[in-house]
Amino acid sequence: MKKLLVSLLFCTASVSVMAQRAKVASADENLKKQDLEKAKADIDAALQNDKTKNEAKTWLVDGKILEAMGTKQKSSALAVEAYNAFKKALEIDPKMKEAILEMNQPLFNVYATIANAGYADLNEQNWDSSLINFKKAFEIADFYNGKNLGGTIPTDTALIFYTGYAANQAGKKDDAFTYLKKAADLQFKGEPALYVILGQLYEEKGDQANWLKTIEQAKALFPKDKRFNDMEMAFYSKTGKSDELLAMLEKKIAENPNDEAAVLDYAIRVDNLANPRDERGNDAPKPANYEELIKKAEDAYKKAIQLNPADATANFQLGALYFNRAVVFNKELNNLDSKQQTSPKAKELQTKVEGLMNQALPFFEKADAGFSAKVSNLDTSDRQTYESCLYALQKIYAIKNDNAKVEEVKKKLDALTQK
Structure with a gap:
């Protein structure tokens, strides 16, 4: 009887294992039918059994079900669970034959779901969650690429x-x-x-x-992003290496005296050195050699215009050089008290302002003509430059009491800002 009893116990255990393996098979079938709730219930039962919970196939099917659920719900949490299940399957059986056929696409989907969750967090400015999801996506990509699953995540x-x-x-x-x-x-x-x-x-x-x-x-x-010119200027300014920059630029100009782009780039850089800005974009103190730098910039702008008279950017930059100097003198004029407004100093400042505005005007008008001729094709940087040009023109025409010109420029500005 004892032998018979032992035999019956073994038989019962075998039937139990077979029943749980049937749950794994049933879960797989329900997954194929997209009945994810039944599939998950079946695989959870198999995962609770002491025998089948340690079989690679069980974890593989669990991973596939979790992946399907995570992809459908766009849930990074479920996708991470799926990844952990796939990992567990390969830990149990590193040479699992089904892995290439059954894990390849689901594991890629897990990667995509988690990466997309990171992008969604990024758009919502949930920086910490975004970082967690992105780093997990890289972890999955490394795992996937290291397991010879029949493909790679680039x-x-x-x-x-x-x-x-x-x-x-x-x-x-x-x-x-x-x-x-x-x-x-x-x-x-x-x-x-x-x-x-x-x-x-x-x-x-x-x-x-x-x-x-x-x-x-x-x-x-x-090359068209002006921020990097500003960053370079800041670098040389903060590191005290403006002389090295000038020497480098002047050597380049000497080697290519008729290269309009190089000449204009040099002029802009020197102009920026003469008129530094702090990290917030506000005016910083002028360098000791301000007048020398401004003269170099002015001469270089003129050279660029000589090489290409129709260049809208070069014309704008030279106009802006004069205009900005006029603004400085105008601020000084406005800061004089009422008694000084009729003084020789005030008249001198007024003369400087008017003279510089008059110098700037033809270059702004030339820039206006150049930009307006191609207004429909302007990139963001040129559009911003053109807008600055029109504001300056409007200011100069207002000072000159040329109301017709002010209205003309206003219409151009309205049309530009509405595009």
Whole structure:
């Protein structure tokens, strides 16, 4: 009887295991029918059994069900559970035959669901959650690519950048630096903000060589983005290396005296050195050699216009040089008290203001003609420049009491700002 009893116990255990394996098979079938609730109930029963809870197949099916649920609900939490289940399956059976056929696409979907959740958090400015999801997505990609599942998740430079961006916004500077540096090393071109932030991080680290290298890389990738000229000016100003910059630029001009783009770039850079701004964009104190720098900038703008008289940007920049100087003298004039308003000093300042405004006017008008001729095709940077040009023209015409011209410019401004 004892032998018979033992035999019956073994038989009962075998039937129990078979029943639970049937639950795994049933869960798989219900998954194929998209009956996810039944599928999950079946697989949960198998996971609670001491025998089947340690089988790779059980965890594989659990992962597939969780992936389907997570993808349908766009739930990063369910996707993470699916990832953990797939991981568990391969821990139990690293050479699992079903993995390539049954885990490949679901695991990629898990990666995509979690990455997309990171982007959703980013849009909502939930920086910490975004960072967590992005980092988990990279973890999954590394896992997927290391398991020979019949495919690879390619390097996503945009995701690398946005992970660094989220980290920076969350105040996680070390994470930000790691990801942003990697994105820059991969020459990411999708967002110039990468190089703005990375440059700031190098500045904070006191790494002048890489700070400048990042700015130069950004200028090569985004030649029309004026922020990087400003960053370069700030670099040389903060590091006290303006002489090195001038020497470098003047050498370049000497080698290419008829290169209009190089001449104009030099003029703008020198103009910015003469008129530095702080990190908030406010006027900073003028350098000791202000007059020398302004004269160099003025001569270079004139040279650029000589090389290309119709260049709207060059004409605007020279007009702005005169106009900005007039504004400085006008502020000085307005700061005089009532008794000084009729003094020789006031008359001298008034003469300077009027003279500089008159100098600026023809260059602004030439720039207006150039920009208006291609107004429908202006990029964001040129559109902003044109808008500044029109505001300056409106101001000058108002000072001259030329109301007809003021109205004409106002119509152009209204049309430009409505586009």
